[in-house]
Amino acid sequence: MANEMKPRILGVEDERAIAEPLAESLVREGFDPRVAATVADAETAFEAREPDLVLLDVMLPDGDGRALCRELRRRSDVPIVMLTARGEEVDRVVGLELGADDYVVKPFSARELAARIRAILRRGRGGASKREVVEVGPIRLDASSRTVTKDGRPVEMAAREFDLLQLLMSRAGEVVRREEIMDLVWDEHWFGSTKTLDVHVSWLRKKLEDDPAAPVFITTSRGVGFRFAAPEDLAAG
Ligand code: CA
Numbered sequence: 001m002a003n004e005m006k007p008r009i010l011g012v013e014d015e016r017a018i019a020e021p022l023a024e025s026l027v028r029e030g031f032d033p034r035v036a037a038t039v040a041d042a043e044t045a046f047e048a049r050e051p052d053l054v055l056l057d058v059m060l061p062d063g064d065g066r067a068l069c070r071e072l073r074r075r076s077d078v079p080i081v082m083l084t085a086r087g088e089e090v091d092r093v094v095g096l097e098l099g100a101d102d103y104v105v106k107p108f109s110a111r112e113l114a115a116r117i118r119a120i121l122r123r124g125r126g127g128a129s130k131r132e133v134v135e136v137g138p139i140r141l142d143a144s145s146r147t148v149t150k151d152g153r154p155v156e157m158a159a160r161e162f163d164l165l166q167l168l169m170s171r172a173g174e175v176v177r178r179e180e181i182m183d184l185v186w187d188e189h190w191f192g193s194t195k196t197l198d199v200h201v202s203w204l205r206k207k208l209e210d211d212p213a214a215p216v217f218i219t220t221s222r223g224v225g226f227r228f229a230a231p232e233d234l235a236a237g
Pocket residue numbers: 013014015057058059060
């Protein structure tokens with residue numbers, strides 16, 4: 001297989017005892033890995049060539065893998081798998097809240113990790129680059145022109161409404177947590193009330209739903225977050 005056909009994996013791990021066998025096993029499993037040992041090195045590698053998936057250690061010599069996770073997630077939909085040490089219970093939760101797709105606990109078997117990577121890449125979530133057009137049922141969102149249509153008719157959107165809708169539609173079928181929405185659509189350091197999120201959701205419903213009081217597209221997962229309907233939900237209805 002030509003190298004450009006192989007999924008590109010960026011591993012960020014400073015411990016050579018883990019990084020070296022990791023790279024070797026990824027090659028064996030049919031991936032095209034590049035291993036960075038620091039946050040700075042990882043950022044350079046990411047800029048040079050956006051990978052299809054990132055494996056990210058938590059404790060790095062020049063920074064925190066969780067902060068890097070957050071930053072990568074703001075820039076890209078690239079799947080991120082946190083590499084955590086045994087017993088880092090908090091880090092697992094935080095990793096997932098930061099927008100990581102999965103985590104593995106060290107030490108991990110090469111085969112298990114490869115299976116996990118394949119499952120995530122199959123699941124897709126947009127792959128290495130953000131999808132330009134997302135279409136779910138009658139709603140179509142075009143990221144390049146920042147336009148939304150319903151049944152082909154344009155729907156006017158304020159900037160923040162568009163960003164919120166884009167996030168929810170890009171993860172259609174998945175509950176997106178309130179904290180994650182606040183981080184990604186509002187501000188990384190939002191400490192105020194999240195009531196503004198509910199207000200924006202209600203505005204989106206008024207624009208998109210046939211009956212905003214009985215929403216079909218954007219549903220609430222109480223105490224957790226919001227979910228945009230999956231295509232199959234709408235087909236069943
Ligand atoms: Ca480390």
